[in-house]
Amino acid sequence: MKIIRKVQNLKANGHYALALIEDNRVYISGQFSINPKTGEKEFGTMQEELKQVLNNIELILQEAGSSKQKVLKVNVYINDLDEWGTVDKIYSDFFAEHTPARTITALAKLHFGFKVEIDVIAAC
Numbered sequence: 782m783k784i785i786r787k788v789q790n791l792k793a794n795g796h797y798a799l800a801l802i803e804d805n806r807v808y809i810s811g812q813f814s815i816n817p818k819t820g821e822k823e824f825g826t827m828q829e830e831l832k833q834v835l836n837n838i839e840l841i842l843q844e845a846g847s848s849k850q851k852v853l854k855v856n857v858y859i860n861d862l863d864e865w866g867t868v869d870k871i872y873s874d875f876f877a878e879h880t881p882a883r884t885i886t887a888l889a890k891l892h893f894g895f896k897v898e899i900d901v902i903a904a905c
Contacts, residue, residue: 790820
């Protein structure tokens, strides 16, 4: 097993790995809208936060020797079900023709007050 603790300034802020690789799979812990250069939280609209989260996931996938085309399963947590259409559009733009399995769950509140959190499983 290989543990990824940091990619640029993205890192776990608790007792968990940013990502880990096992049996040709990469498991990425829930990601928020964090600036990868500064490590600072970046709050914004659902669209802004989601784009940053997806970009961060792509950076972590690259570090793990994977890519967004190898993503198998995505769990998306949002704080407003009315944003489902916005999320689906940005998500489909990001993944293009690739269609990994996906679950979107609306929650009343996400950690730190973010609007979106995503975790991913991908092949390596």
